[in-house]
Each structure stands twice: as C-alpha cells, then as structure tokens.
Amino acid sequence: MTEALAMLYAGLGPALEPANLLLCLAGVALGTLVGVLPGLGPVATIALLLPVTFALPPAGALIMLAGIYYGAQYGSSTTAILLRVPGEASGIVTAQEGHLLARAGRAGPALGIAALASLLGGLVAAVVLALLLAPLARFAIAFGPAETAALMLLGVAAAVALSPAPLLAAWALAALGALLGLVGTDVAGGRPRFTFGIPELADGIGFIPLAMGLFGVAELIRALESGGAARRTLPVGSPWPARREVAAATAPALRGSLIGSAIGLLPGASTLLAALAAQAAERGLFRRRGRWGQGEMAGVAAPEAANNAAAQTSFAPLLALGLPANATMAVLAGAMFLQGIAPGPAVVAERPDLVGAIILSMLVGNAMLVALNLPFVGLWAAVLRLPLRLLAAIVIVLSCGGLWASSGSVFDLWLLLGFALLGWALARARLDPTPLLIGFTLAAPFEEALRRALVLARGDWSVFLAEPASAALLAAAATVTALAAWMRCRPG
Amino acid sequence: MTFLQLIRIRVAAAAPGLALAAIGLACLAVALGQPFRLPSGRPGPGFVPALIAGALVALGLLQAATARGAPPAGRGGARAGAMLCLAVAGFALLLPWVGFLPASWAAGSLALAAAPGLRLRAILAGGAALAVAATALFLGALGLPTPVIGLPR
Numbered sequence: 007m008t009e010a011l012a013m014l015y016a017g018l019g020p021a022l023e024p025a026n027l028l029l030c031l032a033g034v035a036l037g038t039l040v041g042v043l044p045g046l047g048p049v050a051t052i053a054l055l056l057p058v059t060f061a062l063p064p065a066g067a068l069i070m071l072a073g074i075y076y077g078a079q080y081g082s083s084t085t086a087i088l089l090r091v092p093g094e095a096s097g098i099v100t101a102q103e104g105h106l107l108a109r110a111g112r113a114g115p116a117l118g119i120a121a122l123a124s125l126l127g128g129l130v131a132a133v134v135l136a137l138l139l140a141p142l143a144r145f146a147i148a149f150g151p152a153e154t155a156a157l158m159l160l161g162v163a164a165a166v167a168l169s170p171a172p173l174l175a176a177w178a179l180a181a182l183g184a185l186l187g188l189v190g191t192d193v194a195g196g197r198p199r200f201t202f203g204i205p206e207l208a209d210g211i212g213f214i215p216l217a218m219g220l221f222g223v224a225e226l227i228r229a230l231e232s233g234g235a236a237r238r239t240l241p242v243g244s245p246w247p248a249r250r251e252v253a254a255a256t257a258p259a260l261r262g263s264l265i266g267s268a269i270g271l272l273p274g275a276s277t278l279l280a281a282l283a284a285q286a287a288e289r290g291l292f293r294r295r296g297r298w299g300q301g302e303m304a305g306v307a308a309p310e311a312a313n314n315a316a317a318q319t320s321f322a323p324l325l326a327l328g329l330p331a332n333a334t335m336a337v338l339a340g341a342m343f344l345q346g347i348a349p350g351p352a353v354v355a356e357r358p359d360l361v362g363a364i365i366l367s368m369l370v371g372n373a374m375l376v377a378l379n380l381p382f383v384g385l386w387a388a389v390l391r392l393p394l395r396l397l398a399a400i401v402i403v404l405s406c407g408g409l410w411a412s413s414g415s416v417f418d419l420w421l422l423l424g425f426a427l428l429g430w431a432l433a434r435a436r437l438d439p440t441p442l443l444i445g446f447t448l449a450a451p452f453e454e455a456l457r458r459a460l461v462l463a464r465g466d467w468s469v470f471l472a473e474p475a476s477a478a479l480l481a482a483a484a485t486v487t488a489l490a491a492w493m494r495c496r497p498g
Numbered sequence: 499m500t501f502l503q504l505i506r507i508r509v510a511a512a513a514p515g516l517a518l519a520a521i522g523l524a525c526l527a528v529a530l531g532q533p534f535r536l537p538s539g540r541p542g543p544g545f546v547p548a549l550i551a552g553a554l555v556a557l558g559l560l561q562a563a564t565a566r567g568a569p570p571a572g573r574g575g576a577r578a579g580a581m582l583c584l585a586v587a588g589f590a591l592l593l594p595w596v597g598f599l600p601a602s603w604a605a606g607s608l609a610l611a612a613a614p615g616l617r618l619r620a621i622l623a624g625g626a627a628l629a630v631a632a633t634a635l636f637l638g639a640l641g642l643p644t645p646v647i648g649l650p651r
Contacts, residue, residue: 061640174564178518178557184550185525192543195536199543200528223582230578230612395616396624399609402582403602403628406589407636410598410644419590426586430579435514453546461540 009140013354017362020065021370026363029062033070034371037077038378041097042085042386043397048078049333050225053217054405056341057412064345065360069367071341075334076128076317076368079277080375083120083310084386087113096313099281103298103305110301114243114383115251119303120310121379122252123259127311128372130263131270131318136365138271138319142326143354151458152469156479158452161329163483164273165444167490168332171437179432183442186211187449194457206417213340214412215421216446218405220439221333223422224429226398245383247303255307258288266312270319273331280316281309318368324349325361328451333440336447348451512562519558525551581612597647598637603629 020026040051052071059067082097087104100120107116149157162180169176189200190210201207247255262284269280288308289298298305321338323329328350330336342349347357354361379386409418432439463469471477529551532544585608592601607625610616616624636642 172561172565174557174561175514175518178515178522178554178561181550181554181557182518182521185522185547185554188547188550192532194540195533195543197532197543199532199547200525223586227579227582227612230582393613395610395613398578398582398612399585399606399624399628402585402609403589403606403632404635406586406605407598407602407632407642410589410593411636411640411642416590416594419586419593423583423586423590426583430583437514449550456546457541465539 007137010136013140013358013362014136014366015362016358017360017364017366020359020363021069021366023065026066026069026367027370029066029070030073030367030371031374033073034077034080034375035378037074037079038081038084038375038386039389040074041078041081041083042389043081043392043394048075049337050222051078052334052337052341053214053220054222054401054408056214056217056337056344057408059341059344060412064342064347065363067341067345068338068360068364069371071338072318072321072364072367073371075338076314076371077375079310079314079317080121080124080379081386082313083124083306084117084379084383085390087116087120087306088387089390096277096281096309096316098278099285099309099313100306102285103302106299106301107303107306111243112301114245115247116301116303116306117383118245118247118380119251119255119259119306121245121376122247123255123262123307123311124314125372125376126256126259127263127266127313127315128318128368128375130260130311131267131315132365132368132372134267134271134315134319135322135368136362138322139326139354139361139365142322143351146327147351147355149475150473151455151462152473152476153479155452155455155459156470156476156483157327157329158448158455160479160483160486161273161323161327161331162441162444162448163486165332166441167486168276168279169438169441171441173487173491173494175437176441179437179439180441180445183445183447184449184452186216186442187446188453193450193454204417206415210450211446212413212415212418212421213343213446214409215418216425217337217340217443218409219422219425219427220429220432220443221337222401222405223426224433224439226401227426227430228433229394230398245380251303255303258284258304259307259311261287262308262311263315265308266315267319269312270316270331271322273323273327273329276332277313277316277320280312284308284312314372321364325364326351326354330444330447333443336440336443339447511565515558515560515562515565517558519555519562522551522554522556522558526555577614578612581608585609585612593644597645598642599629599633599646602632605629606632 036051037048040048051074079096083100086097086101087108090101090105104116166173166176166180189207191198191208198208265284265287266280269283285305285308288304320331320335323331324335324339330339339349347353406419409422429439459469470480526548529544529547533542534544536542585605588608589601589605592604603625606628607621610621610624633646637644637646
C-alpha cells in the first residue's frame with residue numbers, strides 16, 4: 007500500500023504537467039475517434055502513431071498511447087450501440103443489448119450508461135494496477151534467466167491460445183515473428199544474422215515499419231475490403247440516463263470492473279474476453295430479473311466496465327513482468343523500447359515517476375473521456391458518416407510521412423510495404439498476426455535469457471525443470487496450449 | 499466433388515503451412531551457417547535461430563498436414579489492398595527523386611482510389627489537398643529537412 011502511494015506521489019508531478027495533460031486529452035480523443043470508427047482499432051492507431059512518439063518525452067508518449075487504448079474501448083460503445091457494429095472487438099458484446107436499447111429509443115441513456123460504467127471500470131482498474139504493480143515486480147525481479155525464458159514462453163503460449171488462428175499456425179507465426187526479431191547483429195558474438203549484406207538490417211528490423219505494416223495498413227485494407235461506406239445511425243437523443251437506470255446499472259458495472267480488472271492481469275487476455283466474461287456473469291446471475299434479449303442496461307454496463315478495466319490492468323504484465331499481454335501491449339512495449347526503456351520489473355523499481363504518471367493519467371483520462379463522450383455523443387455519432395476511403399488516404403499519407411520523419415530511411419518505407427503485404431496475405435488466409443508481433447517483441451530478450459540460463463547450467467537443459475518457478479511456468483504454458491488445443495478440437 | 503477438386507482444396511488448405519515451413523527451412527539453412535557454439539563454450543549466434551527455425555519447419559509441416567478444408571478467403575476483391583500497397587510503394591519510390599510533395603500526392607491519390615466510385619479528377623484533387631496538408635505539417639510545422647520538390651541536397 008505504502009509502495010503504491012509512493013509510486014503515485016512520484017508520478018503526480020509528471021501526470022499533472024500541462025503538456026502531459028494535453029497529450030492525455032489528445033490520446034483519449036483519438037482513442038474515442040478510432041473506437042467509434044469501425045476499421046481502425048487501437049493497435050493500428052498506436053502502431054501508426056509510433057513515429058510521433060519519437061519527438062515526445064517517455065511519460066508523455068506513454069500517457070498518450072495508453073489513452074488511445076482505453077479511449078478506444080469508450081468509443082467502441084458508440085458504434086456498437088448505434089449501429090450494432092463494434093468499432094473495437096470488445097464492442098461486439100455491448101452491441102447485443104445496447105443496440106436493442108437504441109432501437110427502443112433509449113440510445114442516449116445507453117451511451118450515457120456505457121460512459122459512466124467505463125469510468126467506474128477505469129477507476130477500479132487504476133487502483134488495482136497501483137496496488138499490484140510493486141508486488142508483481144518484486145516477484146519477477148527475483149527471477150533468474152531460466153524463469154525469465156519460461157515466463158516469455160508462457161506469454162507466447164497465452165497469445166497463441168487466444169488467437170483465432172489454428173493452433174499450429176499461430177505457433178508457427180510466433181516462431182516467424184521471433185526469427186524476424188533476431189535479424190541484425192548478434193549482441194553476444196557481434197556477428198550479423200539474416201542481414202544478407204544489407205547494411206540497414208544490421209540494427210535489426212525496425213519495430214515501427216513492422217507494426218505499422220502488419221496492423222496499420224493491413225487493417226485499413228481489411229476494413230476497405232469489407233465495405234467502407236458511411237452508415238446511417240439510429241437517433242441518439244439526450245445521453246443522460248434516468249436516476250433509476252444509473253442505480254440499476256451500478257452493481258453490474260462494479261462487478262464488470264472487478265471481472266475486467268482480474269482478466270486484464272492474465273497474459274494473453276483481451277478486452278473482448280473481459281467483456282464476454284462480465285456479460286456471461288450478469289446473464290448467469292440475473293437472467294430472470296432483467297430484460298435480456300429485449301434491451302437490458304446491465305448488458306451495457308457490465309461489458310463496458312469490464313473492457314475498460316481490462317485495457318488498463320493489461321499494463322500490469324507489461325510493466326511488472328515485461329510481458330505484453332496482447333497486440334496493443336506488444337506495440338506499447340515497442341514504444342517503450344523506442345524511448346530507451348525496457349519494460350519489466352526494473353521499470354517499476356527504478357522509474358516510479360513514469361509508472362505512477364501512467365496510472366494517474368488513467369484516472370485523469372477516464373474523467374476526460376466522460377467529459378468528451380457524454381456532451382458530445384452526437385458529434386461522435388456524426389464521425390461515422392466520414393467515408394473510410396478518405397480516412398484511409400489520410401492515414402496512408404500521414405503514416406508514410408511519419409515513418410520518413412522518424413527514421414529518414416527509404417528502406418524502412420520498403421519494409422512498411424513488405425509488412426503491409428504480409429499483413430494483407432495473413433488477413434486473406436484468416437490468420438491473426440498477433441502471435442507474430444509478440445514473437446518479434448520477445449525474441450531478443452528470450453534469446454538472451456535462454457543463452458544465459460544454459461551458460462549458467464553449463465549447457466544442461468534440465469535447468470528449466472530443476473528450478474521450481476521455471477518448471478511451474480513451463481507447465482502453465484503446456485496447460486494453456488493443451489487447453490487451447492482441446493477447445494479447438496471440441497465439436498461445435 | 500471430383501478428385502481433382504479435392505486435391506485443389508487440400509493444396510489450398512495446406513498452402514499457408516507449407517509456406518511457413520519453406521520460410522523456416524530457408525532460415526534454418528542460414529542459421530546453420532552461423533557458429534552453433536562460441537569458442538568460450540557459450541551458445542553461438544546460430545544457436546537460438548536454428549532452434550526456432552527448426553520449430554517453424556516442424557510447425558509449418560504439421561499445420562499443412564492437419565489443415566482441413568481451404569480457409570475461407572477474405573471478403574472483397576484485391577483493389578483496396580493493391581491500391582494501398584501501391585500508395586506506400588509510390589511514396590517510397592518517388593520521395594528520393596522528386597521530393598515530399600509529389601510523393602505525398604501520389605500516395606494520397608492512390609489511396610483515395612482504393613475504393614471504387616470516385617472520378618479521376620476528384621481523386622487527383624483530393625490527393626493534392628492531402629499532399630499540401632501533409633507537406634505543411636511535416637515540412638512546415640515540424641521542420642522535416644526534406645525538399646518539397648526535387649532531389650535532396
């Protein structure tokens with residue numbers, strides 16, 4: 007508790023700096039925008055904005071990028087409720103009951119409840135994050151190289167298990183990502199690997215062109231291919247819910263916040279999983295009490311609180327263990343590396359000001375989101391009329407210009423094209439690129455940990471089973487993989 | 499369903515796995531050309547890449563062998579993908595030769611042509627507006643040291 011308070015105190019100054027408050031506002035506004043627009047999710051947006059973060063200080067960059075992630079969860083509810091089309095994956099759960107409410111003329115109050123529930127989810131998650139980060143980091147800092155390697159394997163196993171791709175294909179993509187992550191000069195021997203005599207590859211494949219191509223450009227292609235026409239929305243009306251609606255939605259939102267906060271802590275977990283679990287819990291507990299299937303406010307409050315809470319607590323595995331829980335966190339890990347900060351327990355111990363500022367910015371950002379979403383809900387709904395073609399053109403020109411501005415390398419532009427083509431091919435084959443990105447992010451630290459573990463054990467591989475923590479983590483990775491295989495083989 | 503059709507479906511289903519295995523094989527060949535162990539006895543630069551490439555070959559082949567039915571292809575034609583990729587390629591190709599503004603104009607126009615229904619004149623005008631805005635942002639406001647038009651110094 008004292009550690010949490012000390013961390014928050016250290017972060018108070020940077021979080022309340024006017025420049026960082028502005029970046030927080032920019033992040034949550036942009037997050038809401040991309041959450042509202044079906045076709046450009048937070049992963050793509052954060053990936054596309056990576057060049058911008060070069061010019062920002064670490065705290066400001068991470069505050070803005072975090073704002074995009076949880077802001078997108080807010081924005082997604084607008085599209086889900088008004089169109090029954092999720093702007094972000096987790097919105098699909100809100101869409102079920104939320105759109106029925108909109109069709110019954112309660113779109114405004116449903117959007118209002120979504121915003122207030124998200125606020126509650128965000129506040130609960132920020133508290134959970136503050137309380138858990140220091141103990142988690144203390145636990146992880148005691149890890150030796152064998153445990154670190156096993157932990158990374160567990161992270162990849164979790165990402166693979168939750169990928170919609172076939173299990174073997176997802177593992178293969180993670181391996182491909184790891185190989186891409188090993189391109190460049192070997193840190194131990196100083197020899198170039200997989201560079202084929204190309205000097206630009208000596209420092210490895212740039213994270214920005216990879217993330218921008220694989221997620222940013224490829225996601226735009228996918229959105230345009232699935233029809234990017236402007237859509238008609240249902241009328242919104244006043245977003246202020248009645249007092250009895252707020253009272254009825256408070257308990258589901260609180261339960262959703264707790265469920266979402268817990269799920270966000272798991273490696274590989276997603277905001278969609280959190281929203282699904284929260285809605286399933288509400289339906290299971292109160293099926294007879296509500297108006298499920300006809301427009302139930304709890305069906306909006308619980309998943310909205312859960313997805314926002316999970317988005318925020320998913321920072322815990324990244325900041326305390328150095329383990330990106332999902333694609334967005336992998337891109338954020340890349341942003342941290344670009345700022346010269348290696349995510350992991352050392353960040354929590356050595357940079358409490360940075361971690362505290364991120365957590366406090368979540369409190370501020372959530373309040374900003376309510377202020378942005380409730381009075382201006384009509385404006386966000388109007389954004390849906392923006393043609394996707396125009397959005398795609400703006401994004402492409404800004405991405406190319408941004409990448410050129412950050413790296414000054416035409417080679418990186420060709421890499422961007424290569425990864426856009428790869429992302430497009432994966433989308434055509436219905437393969438999710440998340441395991442590839444996570445494999446890429448973890449490759450270098452995994453190699454270092456594996457080599458160090460083997461050196462310390464004089465080449466004896468049994469070290470991974472001899473250390474109890476390492477054996478437990480490997481067993482967890484095997485269990486997660488076996489469960490995922492069983493789920494995929496189950497009929498229906 | 500004829501035997502030929504069955505074979506075709508099988509090949510289409512196995513294609514992603516086979517492609518991944520082929521990439522793995524190529525990486526394995528390159529990794530095996532690197533020292534597996536350093537003179538100090540530490541694992542060499544080829545050690546981990548060879549392990550992962552070997553795993554990729556095995557996983558790709560297993561995926562190809564167990565794939566059932568062709569994966570349903572993504573919706574829509576290839577226009578959006580082709581035009582957006584051409585937009586990036588156009589920017590990369592033109593930037594070092596003609597400068598930022600024409601490269602952005604080409605990229606913006608090609609990207610605007612990604613979806614059908616817009617006339618050529620509108621596409622070019624929209625692309626020009628985007629190029630001017632991007633040039634004002636990157637070169638004007640952010641001071642990017644790149645010529646607006648022409649070869650870099």
